[in-house]
Amino acid sequence: MLPRSSVALGKAATETVGCSFDISPAHKQLRDRVRQFTKDEIIPVTEEHDRTMEFPATIFRRAHREHLLNTSITSRHGDAPRDKLAQAIISEEIGYGCTGVGLAMFINELSMTPLLLAGDSYQQETFLRPMAEEPIMAAYCVTESSAGSDVAAIRTRAVRSGDEYVINGAKAWISNGGKAAWYFVLARTDMDPSAPAGRAFTAFAVPAKTQGIEPGKKEHNMGQRCSDTRMISFDDVRVPEAFRIGEEGEGFKIVMRTFDATRPLVSSMATGLLSRCLDETINFLRDRKQSDGVVDQITQFKLAEMAMNVEMSRLMCYKSAAMIDAGSSSAYHSSLAKTFAAEKANEAAAAAVEIFGHAGCTQGCPVEKLLRDAKIFQIYGGTTQIQQLIISRLLLR
Ligand SMILES: Cc1cc2nc3c(=O)[nH]c(=O)nc-3n(C[C@H](O)[C@H](O)[C@H](O)COP(=O)(O)OP(=O)(O)OC[C@H]3O[C@@H](n4cnc5c(N)ncnc54)[C@H](O)[C@@H]3O)c2cc1C
Structure with a gap:
């Protein structure tokens, strides 16, 4: 398992001064638990699932047991639905391991949201209750x-x-x-x-x-x-x-409200991928430094750029998720976060492949997969261009 960059930087890097950007102890505990889950259950099998395209049903069974899947509803053990910030944290950590796994898990939250926003109790009982009991997909x-x-x-x-x-x-x-x-x-x-x-x-x-x-x-x-x-x-x-x-006739509005309510989870998944690019690159460069002692300045700049973007992207995701939890309109901040995370994940993955050289272009190398996975973030959940249109429209309204 790679050392996570936020951990490796040490305590001073996470100390807060004056204004707190920190998450609550409960959210931190959740993050650590999902991080362990990703390390144990996802990272060891991600290459295999990428190669075979096999649906990761075993991972979902385990995730469901820990209320990491179908988190928008009460768990079978009676745990309350998770707030959006908690969902974003889960999404980032799973995305760090594999965004293919993350996408399938996210789609369940996406599909359940219209029923939570506009469904009646009969529909919620019929379609959502079984998802609390079993790792059912939608x-x-x-x-x-x-x-x-x-x-x-x-x-x-x-x-x-x-x-x-x-x-x-x-x-x-x-x-x-x-x-x-x-x-x-x-x-x-x-x-x-x-x-x-x-x-x-x-x-x-x-x-x-x-x-x-x-x-x-x-x-x-x-x-x-x-x-x-x-x-x-x-x-x-x-x-x-x-x-x-x-x-009848309300469907379009329900779909738009659903996208607004769930977009922070797409951005946080992309943030997880971005963070993985950083850690893979640090690991690679540490090995290189040990063998020939040289990391050129351009590479150092690329590494610093990745680190800044991880930090920015995470803050933007947290903000858009926290706004939803606070009940305020998040469309603008969700689109900012989605655009930023998708674009920076792509920049980071492309830079990582360049830094790895021929090794980065080889099947089985983690950054080769990260580059292919990153591209999808610019397409689904509203393309980058559509997000930019939304942002501009809201600014000019
Ligand atoms: C892996 C994957 C999984 C997906 N899963 C789902 C799913 O579960 N459910 C679902 O419903 N959909 C899903 N999608 C579809 C996804 O939501 C669409 O691909 C996305 O909305 C873009 O639509 P499109 O592919 O038709 O591209 P288009 O809309 O044709 O866009 C093509 C290009 O034109 C640009 N463009 C389009 N309109 C404008 C405009 N007005 N101004 C400027 N530029 C514009 C776009 O930004 C893009 O670059 C998935 C897609 C992928 C790749």
Whole structure:
């Protein structure tokens, strides 16, 4: 296990003076526990899961036992749902180990959020309660092959038929797609093309075993490979009205609120990857220094840059998560944190590969995987460009 840079820097580096940027003792304890979990359960098998793309079900069983999976709800042992800061800490530590594992775990929190924000008690009992009891997975079906950033362009439709809806369409790039027990689905219910997005779409929770649902073949992702990404087809899928989340026409707003509420977890996962790049590079350079005694100045600058970005990225994630816990609007800070973490994780991974030289370009070298994994952060959870548009719109409003 690599020495974690924050630990290796010693006590003075974490002492607070005047203004506290520190997390609570309970959050620290949680961080240490997840760090140990990552060291014991994830890091030893991450290369294998990256190579085989095998879904890490064993890790999820253990994570669920420790309430590190499905943390938005009360655990089977009665532990309260975790606050957003705690979730961000878990996400960072798991992301340090493997962001493929982290993505699959995050998707459960993402899928549960619409039910927590807008679901009724029957829906919560039907879909969320079993997730407290067992390490059940869920998936979040919004993107389509011709509608990613532009969510309002989705073509999947839900047409009312008595006290049911009939869903037809296909969702693309769905993480946990072949492993989910149920899907969150966004579909168009107002077929008038001029209907505003805020009224045209409706959200549903749909059991995966419903007739007419067909998961496609597993996508071969460049990174975060063990998260089971698939297309999901819906062919005359009948869903009872009781599984409609919120009112008809409210789906788009529910999806946007869900992204706002969960984006800190994507940023913190990217922060974990960034922090791993730093530690892998320190470790590599210490070995090199011991063998030939030289670390050139340009490399030292790159290392310092990584260290600054880890610190900044973590603070931005903590801030956006803490704002959600405090009940204030976090859209702006969540987008800042997501953009920064995604971009800096990519810079760090690219710099690490350069510093490692030929070794960094070799399959099996941790930084080679980190570079492939990092790229995905610029795409999902809202691309970097879309985040920049959100930030600018909020600034100019
Ligand atoms: C590994 C992985 C897992 C995923 N898991 C899920 C999942 O579980 N559920 C789900 O619903 N989706 C999932 N997605 C899909 C993801 O959310 C979309 O890929 C993302 O929203 C971008 O959409 P797109 O791929 O269609 O790209 P596009 O929207 O076509 O964007 C292509 C490029 O154009 C830029 N662009 C687009 N519009 C604008 C604009 N208006 N201004 C400036 N630039 C713009 C983008 O920033 C990007 O660089 C996943 C994707 C990946 C890669």
